[in-house]
Amino acid sequence: METVIKSYDLDRLAVATIASHTALQILRAAKRRGFKTLAVARPSSAWFYKRFQFIDEVWEADFSNFRLVAEKLAENNAVLIPHGSYVEYVGWRQALEAPVPTFGVRRLIEVEADQYKKMDLLRRAGIPIPRSYAPEEVDRPVIVKLFGAKGGRGYFLARNREELVQRLREVKEPYIIQEYVFGVPAYYHFFASPMYVRVELFGMDVRYETNVDGRTFGLVEPTFVVVANLPLVLRESLLPTVQKYGEAFADAVREALGEEMKGPYSLESIIRDDLSIVVFEFSGRIVAGTNVYMGVGSQYSVLYFDEPMDMGERIAHELQLARERGRLEDVVS
Numbered sequence: 001m002e003t004v005i006k007s008y009d010l011d012r013l014a015v016a017t018i019a020s021h022t023a024l025q026i027l028r029a030a031k032r033r034g035f036k037t038l039a040v041a042r043p044s045s046a047w048f049y050k051r052f053q054f055i056d057e058v059w060e061a062d063f064s065n066f067r068l069v070a071e072k073l074a075e076n077n078a079v080l081i082p083h084g085s086y087v088e089y090v091g092w093r094q095a096l097e098a099p100v101p102t103f104g105v106r107r108l109i110e111v112e113a114d115q116y117k118k119m120d121l122l123r124r125a126g127i128p129i130p131r132s133y134a135p136e137e138v139d140r141p142v143i144v145k146l147f148g149a150k151g152g153r154g155y156f157l158a159r160n161r162e163e164l165v166q167r168l169r170e171v172k173e174p175y176i177i178q179e180y181v182f183g184v185p186a187y188y189h190f191f192a193s194p195m196y197v198r199v200e201l202f203g204m205d206v207r208y209e210t211n212v213d214g215r216t217f218g219l220v221e222p223t224f225v226v227v228a229n230l231p232l233v234l235r236e237s238l239l240p241t242v243q244k245y246g247e248a249f250a251d252a253v254r255e256a257l258g259e260e261m262k263g264p265y266s267l268e269s270i271i272r273d274d275l276s277i278v279v280f281e282f283s284g285r286i287v288a289g290t291n292v293y294m295g296v297g298s299q300y301s302v303l304y305f306d307e308p309m310d311m312g313e314r315i316a317h318e319l320q321l322a323r324e325r326g327r328l329e330d331v332v333s
Helices: 002-006 023-032 063-075 084-090 092-097 107-112 115-124 161-168 236-257 288-293 311-324
Strands: 014-018 036-041 057-060 078-080 142-146 156-158 175-179 184-193 198-209 226-231 263-271 277-283
Touching (some): 023 288, 063 078, 063 084, 063 092, 084 092, 092 107, 107 115, 107 236, 115 175, 156 161, 184 236, 184 288, 198 236, 198 311, 236 263, 263 311, 288 311
Parallel strands (some): 014 078
Antiparallel strands (some): 142 175, 184 263
16 A cells, blocks of 8 residues: 555545445545545436535446545545445455555454354453353354444344244354343443544444334344434443443454554443443544444534534544645555
């Protein structure tokens, strides 16, 4: 990427992302900070993104050969901002090889695609995680989760070993079996900043999921498809633990991958009734839950800045500082 970055006209630096997930938040903020904005869209959704004046160009693309798109983005002096739809639509192999500067640690996209690698990284950070099982070991309620950024689609509960074995006959994709932790969910948003040399606890949310949170009254099998996110403010006495876990994760990335954590990421947890926190997932890039404070800013961002920011604005702010200081290579990979 150093060679590509050296060829960039930084006065014409652009911000690009896939037209889904958190694209509106990312591109709105980038435009406000003076960057050219590019959205790469599926033909079926391009019309929607063309409605917004803060998006300079909407490209329709075939994600099956993303290298061609990435080369065109590089020709336009673009930095690509990854998010969940990018992980799912493009895939980790193409994401690793895409010849365009990518905000954050792109090697986390590969780790995120494998549930076992994800758990290994969290374990390395010393963060409490649920127990994982082989089918024959199950002696309690468990949740079965598919690999990849699927927004909860395909996940299911099994109350015992017999139910698990029967349900697994239907599963054709890679999966992990985890202890089902009882408590309340909380998803934490962090930003690792090379420009300020710190990890910021930037916000949090809780997911709104179809047959878990909908008015089904136990009439249907619970599923975990995410349809929305709700803002969350955690009791202050829990914040030191959350901050400690966020910093420990950044340390583990440095040790495991050999590069500094940079940009947004999330730890996803269950809080038990004894107020212990168990982290069952991470996302190594911006998460859709940050949309809950788009345009108004996170309550926690005011702890670091004089004005509230949403995560899109935080990304644009970091990019702006990196460009001004000639350190773009420190915030991309």
